[in-house]
Amino acid sequence: MSNVHEQETLHIREQVELAPLTTIQIGGPARFFAAARSRPHLVALIDWARRHDHNFFILGGGSNLLFDDNGYDGLVIHMQLKGVTQQTTDRGKVRLRAAAGENWDAFVAHCVTQNLAGLTCLSGIPGCVGAAPIQNIGAYGQEVAQTLHQVEILDLDRNQTRILDNRECAFAYRDSIFKRALRNRAVVTAVSFDLTPNGRPTLAYPDLVKRLGADATLTQVRETVLAVRREKSMVADPADPNARSCGSFFTNPIISATAYAAFKTRCPQTHPAWPQDADRVKLSAAWLIERAGFHKGWVAGRAGLSEKHCLALINRNQAKASDVIALKKDIQRGVFETFGIELEPEPLLLSQGLN
Ligand SMILES: Cc1cc2nc3c(=O)[nH]c(=O)nc-3n(C[C@H](O)[C@H](O)[C@H](O)COP(=O)(O)OP(=O)(O)OC[C@H]3O[C@@H](n4cnc5c(N)ncnc54)[C@H](O)[C@@H]3O)c2cc1C
Structure with a gap:
């Protein structure tokens, strides 16, 4: 197959502006760009980049990076794997597994609607589920490390799926194994969380405690977190x-x-x-x-x-x-x-x- 034909088959476009795909709206074009909508597609894109000796980069919601003014000289893979599944664990928790391309805040909203406690204070953080473990996102007294069960990755050294449990992720403040030993060596494909059905919200942050009574519901906590974040312009809002x-x-x-x-x-x-x-x-x-x-x-x-x-x-x-x-x-x-x-x-x- 010719390279041009292969690029078409893999839906690889050229010279795609990156600025509109970031919250800071900065960055030149990607030399090559493709949205990965399935795991086989993701694997094929990485394989294409490797065979043609191009660098590749995984882009989520573009909310925690600054692209160069000259853009990216390689293949930018926009993570678009979707799907959320749910099961009950034998410890009375509800386990939610979300694919890496799911929008983080929509996922949190889904958990709150189902009255599942464990992620509510992380409402309003921009970006995708797949990036959440990278820097162990946190806000208002909560961080993903507290409820994260497992991270599914594509191990780029072995070219195979691997599952890391919470302990293996070496979570710390805004840090994890994905920023260290596995930097550029793993693509997160899904993340699962163990959440508490009908659980109490975490109220550890003085600003939240002040605004809410001790018996606030998950929905009230979510709404308050979003209101506080909006006051500080800490939600993604292109108009602000x-x-x-x-x-x-x-x-x-x-x-x-x-x-x-x-x-x-x-x-x-x-x-x-x-x-x-x-x-x-x-x-x-x-x-x-x-x-x-x-x-x-x-x-x-x-x-x-x-x-x-x-x-x-x-x-x-x-x-x-x-x-x-x-x-x-x-x-x-x-x-x-x-x-x-x-x-x-x-x-x-x-x-x-x-x-
Ligand atoms: C207004 C605003 C408020 C914010 N508030 C908070 C906050 O309260 N707390 C907090 O912790 N962060 C906060 N952030 C930072 C950011 O939203 C988070 O770090 C978020 O998890 C980044 O997700 P993303 O999908 O946008 O990642 P991107 O910016 O697209 O990528 C960030 C890094 O993760 C890598 N990456 C992304 N997806 C994958 C994947 N599937 N596999 C492997 N690597 C991947 C990228 O290659 C890159 O290195 C805020 C950002 C903004 C703009």
Whole structure:
């Protein structure tokens, strides 16, 4: 079969703009692009890229990455595997298995409608189910690691399906094996969660506790989480310029007890800090950024900071990846000079020159 014919059969298009497929709306074209709608199609696309010596990249909802202005020189595979199945476990839980291309928030809404507890506080996070375990998404006192049962992957080394249980995923704060040992070596094809039928919602976050009584239902918690997120422009909304972002651009730094002692000498005033264990303390990246002088609504040419949330770097008006990266570097420099703390970006930055 000729390559042209093969590309047609696999529905591979050329020069497809990536910016509209991302929440920050930045990025040049993909040299090759295809939506994977079935597992055999996904496998065939990866095989095609390998045989033709092209890089390939798995794209979900585009809410946690920054493509390069020159686009992607390879095959972008848009994850579109769909389907949700349900079964009861012998421990009284309900196990939901969702394919990687399912929309995350629609999946959470489905769980809440069925009165299944375990994911409600993660309402409104943009993106797909398949990306949820990658950085162990979390918000308002909950993270997927708490209820995730298994992750089904396509193991790219062995070219076969593999199942990882929760423990094997090595989940930590915004971290997992998929960002480390399995980086670029696994495609998530489905994720399953064990949820509690008629369970109580998790109310661990002060803002939620303040707004809701102790006996709030899952539906009330979901609605409140969505309302709080909308107030902060932390839901995907193309009409809201403050939401034209990758969400939080930096993770909260976790530092050693020694580094924390040094930090306190530079910063004697009251500051948010959460002990992680005997040796480590988590600081608030938003607090550090604001106190280093980068306030909400900060303008840096075409890029800037959200008016609602100083952790969200936004595309104000036709920004390029290079504008966002210049602002990222300014903020990192400012925070380091003020507090001696290094901020790490949360989204994937897709260019050699971006880091
Ligand atoms: C407004 C806004 C608010 C946000 N709020 C939160 C929040 O509260 N908490 C939080 O944790 N995150 C938050 N995020 C970040 C983001 O939504 C999550 O990280 C989300 O899980 C990313 O999903 P995605 O499908 O968009 O992934 P993408 O951005 O498409 O991809 C991100 C990374 O995951 C990889 N990937 C995606 N799918 C797969 C797959 N099937 N197999 C292998 N690798 C894959 C990609 O290759 C890439 O490396 C927010 C983002 C935005 C824009």
